[in-house]
Amino acid sequence: MTSNTPPVCNYEGSEYQKDFWDEGGRAYEDAAEEIALKRLLPGVGNFMLELGAGAGRNTPRYKNFKRVALVDFSRTQLEQARDLLGLNQRYVFVAADIYRLPFVDGRFDGATMIRTLHHMADPVLALSQVRRVMASEGVFILEFANKRNLKAIGRYLLGRQAWSPFTEEPVEFADLNFDFHPRAVRRYLDQAGFEIAKQLTVSHFRVGFLKRRIPLKILTGLDALLQPTGALIQVSPSVFSKCIAVGDSGTAEEDHLFQCPVCGSLLPGGEMDQVCHECGRTWEYRDGIYDFRVDQK
Numbered sequence: 575m576t577s578n579t580p581p582v583c584n585y586e587g588s589e590y591q592k593d594f595w596d597e598g599g600r601a602y603e604d605a606a607e608e609i610a611l612k613r614l615l616p617g618v619g620n621f622m623l624e625l626g627a628g629a630g631r632n633t634p635r636y637k638n639f640k641r642v643a644l645v646d647f648s649r650t651q652l653e654q655a656r657d658l659l660g661l662n663q664r665y666v667f668v669a670a671d672i673y674r675l676p677f678v679d680g681r682f683d684g685a686t687m688i689r690t691l692h693h694m695a696d697p698v699l700a701l702s703q704v705r706r707v708m709a710s711e712g713v714f715i716l717e718f719a720n721k722r723n724l725k726a727i728g729r730y731l732l733g734r735q736a737w738s739p740f741t742e743e744p745v746e747f748a749d750l751n752f753d754f755h756p757r758a759v760r761r762y763l764d765q766a767g768f769e770i771a772k773q774l775t776v777s778h779f780r781v782g783f784l785k786r787r788i789p790l791k792i793l794t795g796l797d798a799l800l801q802p803t804g805a806l807i808q809v810s811p812s813v814f815s816k817c818i819a820v821g822d823s824g825t826a827e828e829d830h831l832f833q834c835p836v837c838g839s840l841l842p843g844g845e846m847d848q849v850c851h852e853c854g855r856t857w858e859y860r861d862g863i864y865d866f867r868v869d870q871k
C-alpha cells in the first residue's frame with residue numbers, strides 16, 4: 575500500500591461551487607465541458623468512479639451508468655453533492671485521498687477526473703491508483719489544465735512570462751495547482767496503464783471580453799466545432815482525454831467494494847462504519863458519507 579503520499583489541496587469548508595461556478599461567470603466553461611463529456615462518455619456502463627467530484631457539478635451527466643461513486647478529500651464538498659443528488663442506491667459518497675483509494679482492484683468500468691489532476695503533485699501515483707481500481711478495458715475520462723495554451727504561448731513569446739509552455743515539466747502557478755504539458759500527461763497515462771483513445775480540446779474562448787460580448791450559445795457552438803482539433807494539436811487551456819485501461823486488472827471480489835486504504839484488507843461494505851479486521855482501524859460512516867481519510871492533512 576502507499577505511504578507518505580503527497581499533500582492534498584484541501585477544499586474543506588470552501589464555497590468552490592458557489593463562488594467559482596454558480597456566481598463566477600463560468601457558464602461557458604461548464605457548457606463546453608458538458609459537450610465534451612457527452613462526446614466521450616460510453617453509451618452504457620455499470621459503475622462509474624468520479625475522482626475529485628467536488629459538489630457533484632458533473633455527476634448528473636453520468637446518467638448512462640447504473641451507479642456512481644463520488645470521491646473527494648473534502649467532506650464538506652461531498653455534503654453539498656449529497657444534498658444536490660440525494661441519498662439513494664445510485665450514489666456512494668466517499669471521503670478519501672486519490673493517492674490511497676479505498677476500493678478493491680478492478681471494481682469500476684468507468685471513471686472521470688475533471689479539474690482535479692490540476693492538484694496532483696505526483697500525477698503518476700494518482701493515475702496508478704485509478705488504474706488499479708478499474709477493470710480492464712474500462713473507460714477513464716481525464717481532464718487536465720494545459721500549460722501549452724495559446725495565452726501562455728503569447729505571454730512567453732512577448733517576454734511577459736518566465737516559464738516556457740513548450741517544456742514538459744509541470745508548472746505550479748500557485749501552491750498545489752499545476753498545469754501540465756500534453757506530452758507529459760500522455761507519458762503519465764502510459765506509465766499508469768492507460769492508452770489515449772480520443773482527445774478533445776475544450777474552452778478555447780476562455781477570455782473575459784469574449785465571454786462578455788459573445789452570446790453563450792454562439793461561444794459554446796464555436797467551442798464544439800473546435801473540440802475535435804484536439805486530435806491533432808492541444809493549445810486550449812483544458813484538454814479532455816478518453817483513455818482505455820490496458821493490460822490485466824486485479825479481479826474485483828464479487829460482493830466487495832471497499833478495502834482498507836492502509837493495509838489493503840477487504841472491508842465488509844454496507845451502510846455502517848467499516849472495521850478492518852486486519853489492522854484494527856475503523857472508518858466512519860456518517861450521514862451517508864464514508865470517511866477513509868488516513869490523515870486530515
Ligand SMILES: C[S@@+](CC[C@H](N)C(=O)[O-])C[C@H]1O[C@@H](n2cnc3c(N)ncnc32)[C@H](O)[C@@H]1O
Nearest residue numbers: 585626627628631646647648671672688689693
Ligand atoms: C477544482 S475542484 C473540481 C471539482 C469537480 N470535479 C468539478 O469540476 O466541479 C477539485 C476537487 O478535487 C478535490 N481533491 C483535491 N485533491 C484531492 C485528493 N488528493 N483526493 C481527493 N480529492 C481531491 C478537492 O477537494 C476538490 O473538490
